[in-house]
Structure formats: C-alpha cells, structure tokens
C-alpha cells in the first residue's frame with residue numbers, strides 16, 4: 001500500500017502549490033491505477049471501480065464520502081449500477097495538490113476494508 005495513506009490532507013488554500021511537473025510522475029507511480037485527466041483545463045485524478053451490483057457501488061460511494069469529510073477534501077463521485085467513478089482535484093488551486101494523491105491512495109485502501 002502506498003505510504004501516501006499515512007499522510008493527512010492539509011488545508012488547501014488558493015496560494016497552495018500545485019504538484020510540479022517533476023513531482024507528478026513520482027506521485028503517479030504510487031497510485032498506478034489512477035489516470036490523470038484534463039477537464040475544463042483542470043488536471044484531475046480519476047479511477048473507476050467495478051462492483052457486482054448497485055448496492056455494493058453505493059456502499060463504497062458512502063465510504064469515500066466519509067473519507068472526504070474526515071479529510072476536509074472532496075471528490076466528484078459518479079455512482080452507476082456496478083460502478084463508482086471517483087475524481088480528485090483541488091478546487092481552490094484549479095489543479096492537483098498533494099492532497100489529491102493522498103486521497104486517491106486512501107480511496108484505494110478503502111477497497112481492502
């Protein structure tokens with residue numbers, strides 16, 4: 001499991017640093033199942049999880065929502081039958097902060113619970 005799961009999100013202010021071009025590949029290696037996507041010009045991290053039915057996807061959705069509240073950092077969640085798509089980015093800086101990588105790693109860790 002990525003050591004990112006041992007970290008805690010810090011308050012993300014508008015002047016917080018975006019992940020640099022040098023840091024990006026190093027952090028991506030720690031969350032290999034996530035894909036960087038650009039939406040509306042904003043770099044984001046995305047992963048879809050598959051489940052056997054709606055209820056299982058919904059239960060995982062709720063775990064991710066609890067994680068978000070605990071971290072004070074909030075993803076976009078798309079709940080579908082047998083599938084949850086999780087997208088992390090930092091609204092305040094319109095891009096990726098280390099918080100997003102911490103939350104992506106912690107989202108993966110929820111699967112193992």
Ligand SMILES: C[C@H](O)[C@H](O)[C@H]1CNC2=NC(N)=NC(=O)C2=N1
Pocket residue numbers: 012072073074075088089090091092093
């Ligand atoms: C005051 C509060 O902590 C902020 O508005 C937080 C809430 N959750 C957040 N979540 C995300 N993803 N990005 C933010 O910039 C953000 N800001």
